[in-house]
Amino acid sequence: MTRRVISLLFPLLGVVLAAVEYGAPHAFGAVLPPSIRIIEGSVRWSGDVVINGVVVVRDSGRLEIDPGTTVRFIRRDDDGDGIGDGEIRVEGSIRVNGTIKRPVIFTSASTDPAPADWKYVMINHAHGAEVSNAVFEYAFSGVQIHYTRGSFRGIVFRHNIDGFRFSTAPVILEDSYIVQNDNGIRFEERGAGAKIVGNVISGNRVGVFAVVKCRGLTEFRNNIFEDNSSYNVKLGDMQVEDLPMSGNWWGSVNRSDIVSSIFDGTVEPAMGKVIFEPYLQERPVIRDLLPRLTQ
Amino acid sequence: MMQKRGVHGALPYLLLVAALAVPSTVHACVGRKLVLGALEDARQGMVSRIISILIHERTGTTVEVKFYPSKEELMEKVLKGKVDLYVDYVDTALKRLNDDPGSLAGEERYRQVKREYDEEMNLVWLKPLGFEGRNGKGNSMGFAAVVVRKGTLKKFPALPRLLDKIGTRVILDDPLLDSLVLKGQSVKPAKVAREFLKEKKLI
Numbered sequence: 126m127t128r129r130v131i132s133l134l135f136p137l138l139g140v141v142l143a144a145v146e147y148g149a150p151h152a153f154g155a156v157l158p159p160s161i162r163i164i165e166g167s168v169r170w171s172g173d174v175v176i177n178g179v180v181v182v183r184d185s186g187r188l189e190i191d192p193g194t195t196v197r198f199i200r201r202d203d204d205g206d207g208i209g210d211g212e213i214r215v216e217g218s219i220r221v222n223g224t225i226k227r228p229v230i231f232t233s234a235s236t237d238p239a240p241a242d243w244k245y246v247m248i249n250h251a252h253g254a255e256v257s258n259a260v261f262e263y264a265f266s267g268v269q270i271h272y273t274r275g276s277f278r279g280i281v282f283r284h285n286i287d288g289f290r291f292s293t294a295p296v297i298l299e300d301s302y303i304v305q306n307d308n309g310i311r312f313e314e315r316g317a318g319a320k321i322v323g324n325v326i327s328g329n330r331v332g333v334f335a336v337v338k339c340r341g342l343t344e345f346r347n348n349i350f351e352d353n354s355s356y357n358v359k360l361g362d363m364q365v366e367d368l369p370m371s372g373n374w375w376g377s378v379n380r381s382d383i384v385s386s387i388f389d390g391t392v393e394p395a396m397g398k399v400i401f402e403p404y405l406q407e408r409p410v411i412r413d414l415l416p417r418l419t420q
Numbered sequence: 421m422m423q424k425r426g427v428h429g430a431l432p433y434l435l436l437v438a439a440l441a442v443p444s445t446v447h448a449c450v451g452r453k454l455v456l457g458a459l460e461d462a463r464q465g466m467v468s469r470i471i472s473i474l475i476h477e478r479t480g481t482t483v484e485v486k487f488y489p490s491k492e493e494l495m496e497k498v499l500k501g502k503v504d505l506y507v508d509y510v511d512t513a514l515k516r517l518n519d520d521p522g523s524l525a526g527e528e529r530y531r532q533v534k535r536e537y538d539e540e541m542n543l544v545w546l547k548p549l550g551f552e553g554r555n556g557k558g559n560s561m562g563f564a565a566v567v568v569r570k571g572t573l574k575k576f577p578a579l580p581r582l583l584d585k586i587g588t589r590v591i592l593d594d595p596l597l598d599s600l601v602l603k604g605q606s607v608k609p610a611k612v613a614r615e616f617l618k619e620k621k622l623i
Contacts, residue, residue, distance in 0.1 A: 334480065361479055361480060362479050362582055363479070363578055388623070
């Protein structure tokens, strides 16, 4: 009898797991064991994709995501660290082909979503990342990219702990909205220069957190910094070199307002300073992407 | 729908096998983390929040605060390497070493406890924070200081310089700490700690 029950349950469990992976309603998610999906070779996602656990794009793998795809991560925290365990880990390459009309959305599967519902899209020692017109929301870090080249254009990072986090990565981030995160952008250069151009960095607690080992190789230009509640820019305790950040809009033309929105060597002499002058005297015009991507 | 080249109808079963065969302990690191141990009392609660927020804000390191009902349980976790740092008091620490605090002057007590903890337990006493510990009867337990595992300091060598700011730049003395604890009865203690650090320009 027991063997018959098991023999019936086993395939049923398989169907349920597959259904969750393939985008069926996720009502089962909280009680299922996490799945680990390995991608080798070329894989294409479209439509609704629900992830209950970890997806690993191996060194030989290539993940391509079609316009209009929604990737939902089921909230689960098996290790009890307060951060959702769902993630996509890229060791090969990833290409996200959203369009303005049909963006790709990475989000929580929860009906009551919150920051850190899922962990991140982690691109580490990978072959490359090309991401266009996508939304990353309710993650611990929307994207973390390390030791990898990547371009990110037309992205919305919102409601994450860290929106966009990179280190030792020559990345380009432009025409994007980094809004309502705890840290909008968090980075460590470690010898690799990035390009952060033409973005709106607004409504975060901290706009940009330069943690350590930044030598001014990263270009920040034509960005809008405004309404970040704690600081527009904060340097980490061990960030001793200056950070060139001229040519940005700081939400004001009043120099003392700008100074007070930056935590750097002005406050803590052992730290470097943010060189924000000369700064833009007018708010630059940036295409109104946010409402179009997040309708 | 998700599509994979060359995948056939057996995919659900392959997924099941994969899910059961691969260990479920694949945890990706989300960054460096410290565990700060504290006793379940209002003063330690406030101090531990000040320390954890300071470390997190200035270094980006995640700090998990774990509370313990007794010093014995806390010390057990420290010595097992489950807790990286905690706040201790000089006189009670000397008693734990079977030394008589009464036989030494204030600064000598600190030097002695620092030396003995280093030699016997691989624990490093940082500079005093500014306030004294008090037991349930209100008696002094000696200067308070952050104590850190040596192994932790190897991974986080900047911790002493950062945490010493609490005792040197701000001087978290008894009246100041008491006022923060009092505020923490009507406002969330973490909010009080954060506002305090911001006001002192430490974050």
